[in-house]
Amino acid sequence: MLSKIDVPIPVFILHWNRPEECLKTLQHFLNQDLPLEISVLDNSSSPKNIEKIKTSLPGEVNWIQLLENKGWGGAFNIVLQQWLDDGISDYCIISAHDTLLENQCLSMLIDAMESDKSIGIICPEYGGKSSNLPRFSPIRGPRLINNIAPRQYGEVEYVDFAHATLLVFRKDCLKKIGVFDKRYFAYGDEYDISIRAKKMGWKVAILWGAIITNPITASSKPVINYLLARNTLLLAKVHGGFISSWCRAILMLCRFPLTLCQQPSEKPVVIAKFLGLKDFLLGRYGKPPIDSLS
Numbered sequence: 694m695l696s697k698i699d700v701p702i703p704v705f706i707l708h709w710n711r712p713e714e715c716l717k718t719l720q721h722f723l724n725q726d727l728p729l730e731i732s733v734l735d736n737s738s739s740p741k742n743i744e745k746i747k748t749s750l751p752g753e754v755n756w757i758q759l760l761e762n763k764g765w766g767g768a769f770n771i772v773l774q775q776w777l778d779d780g781i782s783d784y785c786i787i788s789a790h791d792t793l794l795e796n797q798c799l800s801m802l803i804d805a806m807e808s809d810k811s812i813g814i815i816c817p818e819y820g821g822k823s824s825n826l827p828r829f830s831p832i833r834g835p836r837l838i839n840n841i842a843p844r845q846y847g848e849v850e851y852v853d854f855a856h857a858t859l860l861v862f863r864k865d866c867l868k869k870i871g872v873f874d875k876r877y878f879a880y881g882d883e884y885d886i887s888i889r890a891k892k893m894g895w896k897v898a899i900l901w902g903a904i905i906t907n908p909i910t911a912s913s914k915p916v917i918n919y920l921l922a923r924n925t926l927l928l929a930k931v932h933g934g935f936i937s938s939w940c941r942a943i944l945m946l947c948r949f950p951l952t953l954c955q956q957p958s959e960k961p962v963v964i965a966k967f968l969g970l971k972d973f974l975l976g977r978y979g980k981p982p983i984d985s986l987s
Contacts, residue, residue, distance in 0.1 A: 766873025813866025831933020881924025
């Protein structure tokens with residue numbers, strides 16, 4: 694490490710009904726070579742899953758129980774605001790409940806932020822086998838550019854947004870830009886906070902060689918397609934304006950019949966995306982309509 698960190702860095706791991714994966718993630722954090730204050734933030738899991746994880750929770754890990762599912766940003770905002778108000782660490786780490794970290798991942802990330810005070814948000818490399826570069830434009834939305842030229846180990850690269858599997862925030866950055874926008878609920882708020890940071894003069898970066906994975910996360914559930922459709926339109930409106938959001942909405946509508954013709958089995962996905970588009974036009978944000986998507 695370049696810099697000695699004496700103050701424990703708060704780590705908040707958001708858990709929802711995945712006790713086995715979360716316990717494995719906790720062990721990966723406990724194996725890191727940094728002083729950490731680790732808390733599991735439970736987003737109103739089932740009583741059975743709460744009991745399962747609490748029974749095996751390491752003694753040095755804090756437990757924070759939420760009584761309702763507040764989504765990704767809404768849940769993290771509670772602890773992030775407490776850290777901004779009362780915390781003494783310059784940095785804070787948030788993570789999904791199924792994140793697996795390679796050795797020295799966190800110390801590499803903190804060293805990078807210590808070396809470059811202009812970085813407000815940083816994330817590790819995802820996967821480690823093929824490099825993906827985060828890019829954003831209001832009409833095309835957030836995306837990952839695949840098959841880019843290999844980067845050097847330890848290289849810091851400024852990007853359009855940091856992926857939210859694991860994020861490190863600088864306190865001065867969040868004090869300036871604010872916490873997550875709760876309108877997104879999930880799948881969108883992580884892009885928005887990075888874009889806001891860049892607009893206010895902070896750098897957002899990825900650190901190549903600091904590697905994490907979360908191999909079980911991939912999913913194409915209708916609720917995720919709903920959120921991505923609605924929230925990428927909101928991103929287009931907030932960060933590109935009215936015309937950008939309408940251009941994206943028109944492109945989305947044009948794809949629906951094509952998808953149904955080529956892949957009839959994708960009908961639930963198309964319906965979910967259509968509902969997301971409709972709710973965007975009606976200004977309905979926050980928690981998705983689960984009953985309509987099941």
